[in-house]
Amino acid sequence: MVNIITGQDLVDIIQEGQVKAFTHFYTLFFQKLLLESDKYVKDVAVAEELVQDVFMKVWESPESLEDVRSVKSYLYRSVINASINYLNRQKNIEQHHQKIAADYSEEYLMELDEENRLVVLLRIEIEKLPPQCKKVFKLNRFEKLKYREIADLLDISERTVENHIANALKILREALLDKKNIDKESKPFQKIVTLYLY
Structure with a gap:
């Protein structure tokens, strides 16, 4: 498989239905992205889900990558943002639960x-x-x-x-x-x- 440099390369692979090529691409980056996400969320299962979600969005909406110059950078940014968003949601949920518990006089x-x-x-x-x-x-x-x-x-x-x-x-x-x-x-x-x- 040719090294993927731009988003357009990945768009072409997806739009042409090259599942094998996309799977190879997925395998190439998955573990690295998983480790990156886990640094933030401290939970491998959650990290796996977040990384898979990022790849799923890429597969379902390849047109969003057309102007992306570096797919690697895009994926890392996407996974890091997803991990931070997850932590923020968990923090909000925890604060909400703490507030409810505090109200239980x-x-x-x-x-x-x-x-x-x-x-x-x-x-x-x-x-x-x-x-x-x-x-x-x-x-x-x-x-x-x-x-x-x-x-x-x-x-x-x-x-x-x-x-x-x-x-x-x-x-x-x-x-x-x-x-x-x-x-x-x-x-x-x-x-x-x-x-x-x-």
């Missing part, structure tokens, strides 16, 4: 735990509803279907849907209000009532 976690407990209690009570009433309530509250959509789906009247919802709400509110170990004034309780029982 003890009070917030206690409220979250109580909210989840109430959802479990509510779901237990929902399962006790009459079958058709339960089905209608779930379609409306969990799958967000409108009354008309539920009526069409179950082949019942919209009025029947309204009656099932009203019946479900009455039963569920009473069931939760009757429970002794629930703080009816708490934010989690008010949130659950707002989400599911209005």
